Amino acid sequence: MSLTYAWLREHGRAIAEAEKAVSLDPNSAYAYLALGTVLNFAGRSREAVPYLKKSLRLSPIPVDPATFLRLGTAYCDPGQYEEAVACFKKTLQLYGKDHLSAHVSLVYTYVFMGREKEARAEAAEVLRIDPAFSAEAYGKRLGFKDQKAIDDRVSAWHKAGLS
16 A cells, blocks of 8 residues: 555655554565655655665565665665666566666666766667657656656656657
8 A cells, every 4th residue: 555655646654554564564575665665755765775675685586576676766866876777687687678667777877877878778778678668658657756856867768868
């Protein structure tokens, strides 16, 4: 339920629900994933990292394909780009070279790093997987509280050649 509240932009409620899930089942990898995810969406990336790492410790085979994506995003927002790239590449390793969200995430991370050649190569992968990719449409699906976080990503996708 916490992720639903995050998508509805009710971040305080999302965090409360995720914290409740962790308290009810402190051995649930999914509960820690949910808490880390909603904290990240609420703009509290640094707080999210330990919860996402705990989810992976509890379930070394991630309980959700988005686990490494969420961890990568949590690393990216405070500028820990190399860690973010490693997480996004781990997603590709685990779930295959056609994992759209991993490539999309690599695009904006490489732009943030100033590595435009790599960003453009990842953008080509995005278009290979989804020729109709729309930065604006993808941005609208993100659950971040801070519109700037979304706008920065959309701008990065445009900079790398995605429309």
